[in-house]
Amino acid sequence: ASAQSKFQCKEGETYVMNVMVSAHPYWVPVYQGFKQAAQAMGCKTVFSGTPDYDITKQIASFEQDLIKKPAGVLLHPMQADPFIEPINAAIANGTTVVTFAADSPKSKRVSYITSDNLAEAKFAAEEIVKQVGDSAEYAVLENPGQSNHDLRVTALIDYFAKNYPKMKLVGRQASNQDATVANKAVASMLQANPNLKALWIPEAGSAEGAVAAVLEAKAKVLIMHADITPATLEQIKAGNIHMALSPNQGMQGYLGFVATFMAAHPDLIDPFNDYKTSGFNPMAIPFADNGFAVITKENADSFDLNKYMEGRDPS
Amino acid sequence: MDHPVILKISNLSKSFGPVRALRGVDLELRRGEIHAIAGENGAGKSTLMKVIDGILLPDGGDIVIDGKPVTIASPTEAQKLGIGFVHQEIALCPDVSVAENIFMGVTNTSKALLMNYADLRKRASAILRQLGDINASALVRTLSISQQQLVEIAKALTLDCRILIFDEPTAALTEREAKILFEIIHRLASRGIAIIYISHRMAEIFDNCDRVTVLRDGRYITTHDIRDTTPEQVVAAMVGRVIDKLYPEKQRADERSEEVILDVSNLCEATRFRDVSFQLKKGEILGLGGLIGAGRSEIVKGICRLEGEVTGTVALHGKPLSLAHYGDSIDAGMVYLSEDRKGDGLFLDMSIASNISALAVERVASRAGLINAGRETRQAQELGRRLALKCGHVNDAVSTLSGGNQQKVAIAKMLSVAPKVIFLDEPTRGVDVGAKAEIHRIVRDLARSGVGVIIISSELPELIGVCDRVLVVREGRITGEVTGDDMTEENIMYLASIADERPRAA
Amino acid sequence: MATTSNPVNGEAGSTGNALGRLFRMRETGLILIIAVLFIVMSFASPYFLTWDNMRAMAMAFAVEGIVVVGMTILLISGGIDLSVGSVTALAMVIAGWLFLNGLDPWTASLVAIMACTAIGAIMGFFVTKVGLHHFIVSLAVMVIARGLCLLGTGGRPLGLYTLPPEFKFIGQGSIGPIPVVIVIFVLFVVVFDFMLRRTTIFRKVFYTGSNEKAAAYSGIRTTKVIFLTTTLCAALSGVAGIIYMARFGSAQPTFGVGMELNVIAAAVIGGASLKGGSGTILGAILGTILLSVVSSSLALLDVSIYWQDIIRGSILLTAVTIDHYLNKRRG
Amino acid sequence: MATTSNPVNGEAGSTGNALGRLFRMRETGLILIIAVLFIVMSFASPYFLTWDNMRAMAMAFAVEGIVVVGMTILLISGGIDLSVGSVTALAMVIAGWLFLNGLDPWTASLVAIMACTAIGAIMGFFVTKVGLHHFIVSLAVMVIARGLCLLGTGGRPLGLYTLPPEFKFIGQGSIGPIPVVIVIFVLFVVVFDFMLRRTTIFRKVFYTGSNEKAAAYSGIRTTKVIFLTTTLCAALSGVAGIIYMARFGSAQPTFGVGMELNVIAAAVIGGASLKGGSGTILGAILGTILLSVVSSSLALLDVSIYWQDIIRGSILLTAVTIDHYLNKRRG
Numbered sequence A: 001a002s003a004q005s006k007f008q009c010k011e012g013e014t015y016v017m018n019v020m021v022s023a024h025p026y027w028v029p030v031y032q033g034f035k036q037a038a039q040a041m042g043c044k045t046v047f048s049g050t051p052d053y054d055i056t057k058q059i060a061s062f063e064q065d066l067i068k069k070p071a072g073v074l075l076h077p078m079q080a081d082p083f084i085e086p087i088n089a090a091i092a093n094g095t096t097v098v099t100f101a102a103d104s105p106k107s108k109r110v111s112y113i114t115s116d117n118l119a120e121a122k123f124a125a126e127e128i129v130k131q132v133g134d135s136a137e138y139a140v141l142e143n144p145g146q147s148n149h150d151l152r153v154t155a156l157i158d159y160f161a162k163n164y165p166k167m168k169l170v171g172r173q174a175s176n177q178d179a180t181v182a183n184k185a186v187a188s189m190l191q192a193n194p195n196l197k198a199l200w201i202p203e204a205g206s207a208e209g210a211v212a213a214v215l216e217a218k219a220k221v222l223i224m225h226a227d228i229t230p231a232t233l234e235q236i237k238a239g240n241i242h243m244a245l246s247p248n249q250g251m252q253g254y255l256g257f258v259a260t261f262m263a264a265h266p267d268l269i270d271p272f273n274d275y276k277t278s279g280f281n282p283m284a285i286p287f288a289d290n291g292f293a294v295i296t297k298e299n300a301d302s303f304d305l306n307k308y309m310e311g312r313d314p315s
Numbered sequence B: 001m002d003h004p005v006i007l008k009i010s011n012l013s014k015s016f017g018p019v020r021a022l023r024g025v026d027l028e029l030r031r032g033e034i035h036a037i038a039g040e041n042g043a044g045k046s047t048l049m050k051v052i053d054g055i056l057l058p059d060g061g062d063i064v065i066d067g068k069p070v071t072i073a074s075p076t077e078a079q080k081l082g083i084g085f086v087h088q089e090i091a092l093c094p095d096v097s098v099a100e101n102i103f104m105g106v107t108n109t110s111k112a113l114l115m116n117y118a119d120l121r122k123r124a125s126a127i128l129r130q131l132g133d134i135n136a137s138a139l140v141r142t143l144s145i146s147q148q149q150l151v152e153i154a155k156a157l158t159l160d161c162r163i164l165i166f167d168e169p170t171a172a173l174t175e176r177e178a179k180i181l182f183e184i185i186h187r188l189a190s191r192g193i194a195i196i197y198i199s200h201r202m203a204e205i206f207d208n209c210d211r212v213t214v215l216r217d218g219r220y221i222t223t224h225d226i227r228d229t230t231p232e233q234v235v236a237a238m239v240g241r242v243i244d245k246l247y248p249e250k251q252r253a254d255e256r257s258e259e260v261i262l263d264v265s266n267l268c269e270a271t272r273f274r275d276v277s278f279q280l281k282k283g284e285i286l287g288l289g290g291l292i293g294a295g296r297s298e299i300v301k302g303i304c305r306l307e308g309e310v311t312g313t314v315a316l317h318g319k320p321l322s323l324a325h326y327g328d329s330i331d332a333g334m335v336y337l338s339e340d341r342k343g344d345g346l347f348l349d350m351s352i353a354s355n356i357s358a359l360a361v362e363r364v365a366s367r368a369g370l371i372n373a374g375r376e377t378r379q380a381q382e383l384g385r386r387l388a389l390k391c392g393h394v395n396d397a398v399s400t401l402s403g404g405n406q407q408k409v410a411i412a413k414m415l416s417v418a419p420k421v422i423f424l425d426e427p428t429r430g431v432d433v434g435a436k437a438e439i440h441r442i443v444r445d446l447a448r449s450g451v452g453v454i455i456i457s458s459e460l461p462e463l464i465g466v467c468d469r470v471l472v473v474r475e476g477r478i479t480g481e482v483t484g485d486d487m488t489e490e491n492i493m494y495l496a497s498i499a500d501e502r503p504r505a506a
Numbered sequence C, D: 001m002a003t004t005s006n007p008v009n010g011e012a013g014s015t016g017n018a019l020g021r022l023f024r025m026r027e028t029g030l031i032l033i034i035a036v037l038f039i040v041m042s043f044a045s046p047y048f049l050t051w052d053n054m055r056a057m058a059m060a061f062a063v064e065g066i067v068v069v070g071m072t073i074l075l076i077s078g079g080i081d082l083s084v085g086s087v088t089a090l091a092m093v094i095a096g097w098l099f100l101n102g103l104d105p106w107t108a109s110l111v112a113i114m115a116c117t118a119i120g121a122i123m124g125f126f127v128t129k130v131g132l133h134h135f136i137v138s139l140a141v142m143v144i145a146r147g148l149c150l151l152g153t154g155g156r157p158l159g160l161y162t163l164p165p166e167f168k169f170i171g172q173g174s175i176g177p178i179p180v181v182i183v184i185f186v187l188f189v190v191v192f193d194f195m196l197r198r199t200t201i202f203r204k205v206f207y208t209g210s211n212e213k214a215a216a217y218s219g220i221r222t223t224k225v226i227f228l229t230t231t232l233c234a235a236l237s238g239v240a241g242i243i244y245m246a247r248f249g250s251a252q253p254t255f256g257v258g259m260e261l262n263v264i265a266a267a268v269i270g271g272a273s274l275k276g277g278s279g280t281i282l283g284a285i286l287g288t289i290l291l292s293v294v295s296s297s298l299a300l301l302d303v304s305i306y307w308q309d310i311i312r313g314s315i316l317l318t319a320v321t322i323d324h325y326l327n328k329r330r331g
């Protein structure tokens, strides 16, 4: 064993990635990154979670993962506080937990990997000003209750209020990631605000409906959104959507795996601190930013998820 | 000798929108009497009873019980006042056992926290034993309509009441059950309970009741001691004219034909009947008699493929039929009038007109399949007139009609298709004397015009009065046949109930 | 002398003039409520009564309206279908997948609609032959169809930007000033409303839903009727899916989640009974319009999203209460 | 004659012995199906029949089970409630908000449950006094309650980490090896199952649901019964919300979206009729267990998520079909 790298799994050492709404395409490239890192290190992976938007079910699936005693779990906790006890129990029983894209800060999870929603919002705000000037009307869609989406929206509004006070927020509608709802909401917004210049949408599903509404109304509105789907990608190529900001999902998964592996192998480090007496995990990374990509007409071809997944195993 | 008055109603009125169901009705009920209420369909009898039971609130008038004026706002209050009610329309909970149905009212007012099922079943069985053969644990859903009627009666008998209302309780019963019921009623009356008895069967009224009150068009007409009046007088008071002939003339000898319309042979069904064979001749009206549950309805439904897996042959006008479904039977010209008009005869929430056309909507439609509303309305009006249907407008819902008028709608539906053979299962259930005579006349006309008519009736006088020949069914088999002067109640009852199946000596 | 009460007469109904008849119609209450809403809104927002806004509002309910047609007919026959959202999505996914794999979009759409029809037939089979309840069968199918959507796409929306313009025309084109989607919608509504009111076949749907046993005792093959209405509803969901696909230029496996409640609500507001036997297409469409106009208006007025649901629910409750009183007779 | 008596409705055919009675019970089919599922699963996964897995599975349905109890009673009385998910969330939000504003958690919870009860009473009012249908009233309330949740929290979950341990004990503690949540759940089930089978008050619920008119003729105040079952269902949703809050240590405004379908499905699988008049708590809970065990099993077996829905739906359909044949008589 001495010849082998210590960054290797033992026979059967398994890592789980647990998410909610598990069929959502967002997880697909994340899990690819997770798997790529795992394969490089000879580890087994499992994709788990619940297909539903239901915290009870996610906790049940998380607890069922633990029964199989995996080395670690990379977890996207649907809500922060409900996961405190389950995460702490997991760690007490020898399964380490790292969170990604959503956190449970009061739990003992070892690390948290995410993209910086504030940075995304700031970038989007600057880009909007660059395109439509600093005294235009803009509107947002949102999904109340989903923290990362909330953050992307509120941060942008706050940023404008502080730095570009002449930017005027004229519409704020909930679309709940539903293309039809977004379509209806934007259609009405456009009627009420003929001078609307820009639209910021915190995810891609709503953007699909929004762009259809803008085209149907033959309006000239700058659309920016976060995340990416094949449909919005094509709208970017066609110039109907100006730009999308997509978290580096691959890095999120890759980094997530590495952080989980490290957290499961704290013996690999002997740092200069009090971990031995205080008992915390010396491999902890309080916060790691996986960065985001800016998708425009020019680079759109590299963001086709269907093309990317050709020949890859989704599970 | 007159007993004290227990209930006195004066000048009572009640309207349903434009329909004035009761207009100034008076009624006086004495302790221990059996008081009949007579009146045509839609005269307001059931409405009056519903007012007494607190189901409907009157628009005006006074109700006095034991000398004290009262307002009865709900069935619960009626119960508290000692009023029990056997409804014309069977109202039972199908998903609940017979025993629980019987004691529903008792359970409702009971102070006990827990149900005592064993006790309920025991007490229910005791009551049911008087009435007939019904399992107290069975779900009501599994009972036949006549059994359900008995459960309704049993239900009223459990109440500790001083006034007991029977709204056409015998409409779904055979003579035998009716006789048992009357024994019970007399017993109750002798204990001082006042009984209100509604029926369209004059014989019952005159055999059992003490007084009779007649209503017509929501108005009070008269009250008589039974001893001082005759059925003819009562009927005349009801309809405002004299009905001379209750039954139409029977088939004359010269009308007899050997032409067979319907030939049924060796019809069998797994559990309900076997070896049923008979012929229906042109021009005759054939009756099927028997006790409750004998299987008459089943046989007839089997013939036109409404229920069950039947074997055997059915030939219409000499041509054997191969029917897969009741729809085929209708197409072939055989139609069945159900004994359960509410359950499987009518679409209560739909209009009278669309009920009448339901058997063959195509008849009121263009060749392209488009319904012609005018034709549908006209058809309903014509048939309604023929049957003396009393209704507001043929586009009103059937649920707004009185019981007897609903029955007329069901019959109109049968007539709408101009059938070749018509099976009438309890055709005049709940129909008033005048309309009944009218229906009998129509049936006879149908037979004369070559339509095959088979009537099932639990009312023996009707069977005898209308039919030319009666087949008696017992336990799923035809046990005998009576014609001509042999058609007596005694003979039919004998065939319907004898233990052994010796053929009757002619 | 025999009877002083109204004789049987049919003339009374047809004596009234057209206006009188309108007032007796079940749908009048809803029309009034929607009219009031329109008047209020046109004072509240200068943009409300513009052609563009009307068009946008109509576009918002047109495609779902086709599903509402199918659901209303199914409800009248006594059934219900929770799977409409999933089946709509499945139609998109099947057609999209076939198109991306080289089939021409028209054939692909036809196959997709046929597949949805087959799903409806399977549901019909379980309801009529096996004897299960519509609710539970369509719930299972809702889950299965959603699973098929995920399986067919790997959970990822299919981008169908390359759909030919003739095909996109269905969802995005206009005939004169009127969007094709709305033309199709109106066509479906008019045809089915007429058929439901006038044809013998659809009359049997009412009989079956009103009293299944009595319908059987009238020689109607009720199981066949229910089988057909179940199938029709799924087929119309399929049609809606194809139109959505043409409109959005993509196939979304998660499309239409929760659509069933909206669609059923529209039909019920419009007078359809969950017990079967009553309902009209016109009423159901008015229900759809009511729900949609309320949502659009809240968005147009930019009401805070935290208040929108509260206001929307309250208006819904108020509207059905008022409508109920206007139709008091039908208790 | 005609003794196909079914002891569903309390009136247990106590003539037979205990075993015979078990075989005639409505629930036997479901028990058998669940047993088969357990056997298959314990071969398929070594982890299935472990204490930890049983505990995790039970925790997944226990609290929802309390809502199922309320829904079943409401269904028996002939009603339905689509708002249970929103009302559950609202209970969390109200109690959480009051707690964060200084009220002690017990009082806060009581107020929240009372608020939910009041919402139930309002629904009951609209149904019994105004005469609207349960479906549409509860749909409107579902939307309004969700709106109130958003308004009360600004759309963000309330962190209630500071809830005192005695309170959290309800949701997170154990009595011996058994979680308190499960103890509470079993208590509710046993008590309500007994009451529904045996008490005179709850028998009136069956009578009302089976034939409202017949019940009214027997002097039962059916509107009162329906009012009470409507209120009870909302109150139990409130109780569930409080337990969830104690369990999760947070109040989530978006909690319970779509819960209604799950809950109704469980009751229907367990034999409750959407037409009213029949159903048992035991059956409904078995329905919940069935749905939950299937979901949990798929997760445990690491079945591909793209297949999970398909398998889940198919098992559901198969299970109800088998159960139906085992109970053939009830058509």
Ligand SMILES: Nc1ncnc2c1ncn2[C@@H]1O[C@H](COP(=O)(O)OP(=O)(O)OP(=O)(O)O)[C@@H](O)[C@H]1O
Binding pocket: B016, B019, B020, B021, B039, B040, B041, B042, B043, B044, B045, B046, B047, B048, B088, B390, B391, B399, B400, B401, B402, B403, B404, B405, B430, B432
């Ligand atoms: N709910 C109702 N709505 C409208 N009209 C009604 C309603 N109930 C009864 N009526 C009308 O009131 C009148 C009296 O009806 P009722 O049922 O009292 O007659 P009845 O004397 O009992 O007749 P039958 O012998 O046929 O039972 C009829 O014209 C009937 O159509």
Ligand SMILES: Nc1ncnc2c1ncn2[C@@H]1O[C@H](COP(=O)(O)OP(=O)(O)OP(=O)(O)O)[C@@H](O)[C@H]1O
Binding pocket: B142, B143, B144, B145, B146, B147, B174, B272, B290, B291, B292, B293, B294, B295, B296, B297, B298, B339, B458, D001, D002
């Ligand atoms: N739905 C059913 N399920 C089980 N048994 C039934 C059902 N319907 C009828 N039966 C039984 O079939 C037998 C014959 O029924 P039915 O009552 O129709 O006979 P009938 O001769 O027409 O008598 P009735 O005078 O009651 O019409 C009875 O034993 C009855 O209990």
Ligand SMILES: [Mg+2]
Binding pocket: B045, B046, B047, B088, B167, B402, B403, B404
């Ligand atoms: Mg009457």
Ligand SMILES: [Mg+2]
Binding pocket: B296, B297, B298, B339, B425
């Ligand atoms: Mg019979």
